[in-house]
Structures are given as structure tokens and as C-alpha cells.
Amino acid sequence: xxxxxxxLSWVASANGHPDFPLQNLPxxxxxxxxxxxxxxxxxxDRVFDLQAAVQAxxxxxxxxEVATIASRDRLNDFFAxxxxxxxxxxxxxxxxxxxxxxxxxxxxATAGLLHPMDECRMHVPAQVGDYTDFYVGIHHAMNVGRLxxxxxxxLPNYKYVPIAYHGRASTLGTGDTPIKRPHGQTxxxxxxxxxxxxxxxxxxELEMGVWIGPGNEQGQAIAIERASDHIAGFxxxxxxxxxxxxxxxxxxxxxxxxxxxxxxxxxxxxxAEALAPFRSAQPLRPEGDxxxxxxxxxxxxxxxxxxxxxxxxxLLTGQMKARGMAAHRLALxxxxxxxxxxxQMVTHHSINGCKLQPGDLFGTGTLSGPQAGQFGSxxxxxxxxxxxxxLPTGEERRFLEHGDEVILRARCQRExxxxxxxxxxxxxxxx
Ligand code: MN
Numbered sequence: 001x002x003x004x005x006x007x008l009s010w011v012a013s014a015n016g017h018p019d020f021p022l023q024n025l026p027x028x029x030x031x032x033x034x035x036x037x038x039x040x041x042x043x044x045d046r047v048f049d050l051q052a053a054v055q056a057x058x059x060x061x062x063x064x065e066v067a068t069i070a071s072r073d074r075l076n077d078f079f080a081x082x083x084x085x086x087x088x089x090x091x092x093x094x095x096x097x098x099x100x101x102x103x104x105x106x107x108x109a110t111a112g113l114l115h116p117m118d119e120c121r122m123h124v125p126a127q128v129g130d131y132t133d134f135y136v137g138i139h140h141a142m143n144v145g146r147l148x149x150x151x152x153x154x155l156p157n158y159k160y161v162p163i164a165y166h167g168r169a170s171t172l173g174t175g176d177t178p179i180k181r182p183h184g185q186t187x188x189x190x191x192x193x194x195x196x197x198x199x200x201x202x203x204x205e206l207e208m209g210v211w212i213g214p215g216n217e218q219g220q221a222i223a224i225e226r227a228s229d230h231i232a233g234f235x236x237x238x239x240x241x242x243x244x245x246x247x248x249x250x251x252x253x254x255x256x257x258x259x260x261x262x263x264x265x266x267x268x269x270x271x272a273e274a275l276a277p278f279r280s281a282q283p284l285r286p287e288g289d290x291x292x293x294x295x296x297x298x299x300x301x302x303x304x305x306x307x308x309x310x311x312x313x314x315l316l317t318g319q320m321k322a323r324g325m326a327a328h329r330l331a332l333x334x335x336x337x338x339x340x341x342x343x344q345m346v347t348h349h350s351i352n353g354c355k356l357q358p359g360d361l362f363g364t365g366t367l368s369g370p371q372a373g374q375f376g377s378x379x380x381x382x383x384x385x386x387x388x389x390x391l392p393t394g395e396e397r398r399f400l401e402h403g404d405e406v407i408l409r410a411r412c413q414r415e416x417x418x419x420x421x422x423x424x425x426x427x428x429x430x431x
Pocket of ligand 1: 133134205207239363365366
């Protein structure tokens with residue numbers, strides 16, 4: 001056998017699968033039939049049931065305990081185990097699911113190990129103690145800053161501080177329930193007094209989510225050199241945003257009710273190990289930008305701490321759905337548009353002694369590119385609602401309307417590597 005050929009799986013749909021080949025093996029929490037939530041692994045168009053596999057005795061030795069912990073109804077304890085345990089489980093899964101697995105026969109003869117993914121209900125994979133949303137997409141910061149401050153789009157702290165605000169963990173979901181249009185206070189143009197009513201400028205934000213693994217003690221900062229040890233994995237994240245509510249409420253303390261009504265994530269946790277082949281050098285800062293302060297600067301992180309992941313936003317309106325049309329791409333972007341690395345986000349978050357815990361979730365902030373076709377929000381695409389976007393049905397959008405479904409996708413591709421993806425992050429607007 002040619003050593004350069006990628007390892008295949010006996011789960012036929014995994015081979016050539018755009019998201020979940022054998023090289024990905026993301027973890028999630030699912031339920032199937034009348035069985036309660038449990039840990040599983042995406043492989044092709046199937047979910048490998050960790051609880052059933054543990055019970056049937058397919059994990060031996062030290063990895064059995066890891067698989068048992070990963071098979072629970074939330075992944076917090078698994079995240080807390082850290083990289084060594086995670087890698088041990090990954091190797092065992094890869095060996096079990098490989099085409100040449102010695103256990104292939106007994107795996108295939110065991111009922112209830114693989115469930116069709118389209119029959120599974122996906123859950124938020126961990127109990128999220130805290131959710132923090134960053135603002136590291138430099139082009140989004142520039143595009144939005146330009147709308148509000150044409151002469152001074154980027155405030156001076158941006159190139160020193162990984163900016164963030166504390167989000168709301170209680171409204172995180174995987175998109176299985178519709179996003180109800182929020183009501184709130186808005187200030188109409190030219191008015192001095194706000195009115196109360198439904199949001200008229202509902203938007204999405206294209207972001208990556210970062211799952212925190214082992215935490216830190218309060219008062220003990222995470223050094224930049226160790227930050228990657230604290231990252232368990234990644235997902236897609238849609239930070240639904242009520243722009244009119246946001247515009248009125250955000251000063252001086254930042255977003256509040258304009259964001260806290262809903263955040264949708266993709267359900268599968270793509271591990272740091274699966275993403276290792278798609279690491280990249282952090283793009284050089286433009287000439288004249290300051291270097292990060294020493295506590296945020298690590299040569300190894302600068303050399304390989306960025307991610308090269310293609311990101312996509314699509315829109316499927318109610319009318320498009322009724323007419324059987326495909327979702328329409330609104331934007332194509334990339335995680336290389338992050339001005340700060342994920343390690344810098346982790347270190348900065350903890351540098352004051354703030355305690356991070358297993359299952360905490362970070363959003364990166366909207367990851368737009370600099371050009372049209374790369375904007376990760378309607379706010380940017382429509383220049384603040386001034387221009388409309390025309391869809392293939394002839395429908396026009398400035399902001400989201402009832403029945404609109406927003407779909408985020410991510411794809412990792414590199415010469416000589418098997419491509420992997422994240423599965424979709426989907427949510428439908430209601431009202
Ligand atoms: Mn955001």
C-alpha cells in the first residue's frame with residue numbers, strides 16, 4: 001500500500017465525505033429515537049455511538065475511561081481531560097473505523113453502533129458556563145468602523161487589545177428551534193426618543209467558535225506558550241444581531257440585548273488535532289502596526305497559531321425553499337482574517353486572573369474579508385442598510401426577514417491533505 005494514500009474507513013460514506021472523513025472524527029452530543037443525549041462521533045453520514053461502543057467492549061485499557069467520559073450527555077468532563085486523552089481517543093477511533101480495522105467484522109455485526117445522522121437530534125455539546133464574543137476580524141472591525149466613523153474606523157486600542165464582550169450562555173443553541181425576532185428599544189433616524197417594538201434590522205455574524213478544554217485557577221493567568229493546551233476544539237458560530245437595538249444601546253458598555261436573544265453554533269466539535277494540518281503562520285501585521293505586547297507574543301504561536309479555514313455564509317429564504325431552490329451564497333471568507341490568534345484570545349482573557357472553565361465558549365467575532373463577496377454580516381453587505389442584496393428569486397434583502405434560513409459552512413483544504421469540514425450551522429428566522 002502506498003503510504004501517501006489517505007486512510008479510508010469501512011463506513012463507506014466517510015470516504016470522500018466533504019465534512020466527516022476518517023481524518024476529522026469530531027465529537028458531539030446527540031439523541032436518537034427514544035434514547036437520551038449521549039456522546040457520538042461524526043463519520044460520513046453516520047453518528048458513531050460512543051455509549052454503545054463502550055458497552056459493547058470496543059475500547060480497551062486506558063482509552064476505555066476516556067471514551068466513557070466522552071460518551072456522557074455533555075462533553076465538559078471530556079474537555080477537562082486535555083490533549084493527551086483526546087489524542088488517545090482519536091487514535092482508538094481512527095483504528096476502529098479504518099477500512100483495515102481488525103475489529104471491522106464485530107463492529108459491523110453490532111447493532112446500534114452507527115445511526116443515520118439525519119435521524120439524530122444534535123444538542124449543544126457542553127454545558128457552557130460562560131460565553132465570550134471577541135472582535136478579532138480586522139476587516140469586519142474596519143468595515144463596521146467605517147460606517148460609524150468614516151475618518152477613524154479603528155479605535156487605537158484595537159491593535160493592542162483582543163477586544164471582547166461577555167455574551168449570554170443561556171441562549172446558545174444548535175438551530176433546531178427558530179430564532180424569534182427580538183423586541184426592544186430602537187431610535188428611529190432623526191428622533192430623540194426611542195420606541196419599543198420588533199427589531200427591524202436583524203442580522204447574522206459569521207464567526208468561529210472556540211471550545212475551552214482544561215481551565216485555570218482564578219488568579220492564575222494562562223501563559224501564551226501554554227494557551228493551546230486549553231483549547232479543546234472548534235465550531236461555527238452565528239452571533240445573531242439586532243442592529244437597531246445595538247445602535248441605541250451599545251454605548252458606553254457594549255452589546256447587550258441586541259445579542260443575548262440567540263446564538264447558534266454547529267453541533268460538532270472539530271478537535272485541535274483534526275485541524276493540525278490546516279495550521280498556518282499568523283499573517284504579518286501591516287507595516288506600521290505595533291507588535292503585540294510581550295505577554296501576547298510567542299514565536300511558535302506566530303509561526304503556526306493561525307488557522308486556514310474557508311468560511312461560507314448562505315441564505316435560503318422561505319420562497320427559495322418553496323421553489324426547491326438551492327441556498328444562495330452571500331459570502332466566502334477565511335479564518336486568516338483574524339488579527340489575533342486563538343491562543344492570544346485565551347491568554348488575554350485570563351491575563352487578569354479570570355477563570356476559564358472546561359466547556360466555556362469563545363466566538364472569534366465576525367470574520368469578514370476586505371472585499372465585496374467576503375463580508376460576514378448584512379450590515380457590511382448593505383453598507384448599514386443603504387443598499388439591498390438581490391437574491392436569485394428577485395427578492396431583496398437589507399436585513400433578515402421571516403422564514404429566512406442562514407447557513408454557515410467551513411472547509412479545510414490543503415495540498416496533500418484530506419479535506420474536512422464542520423457540518424452546517426443553520427438557523428431560521430421567525431417573525
Ligand atoms: Mn459577534
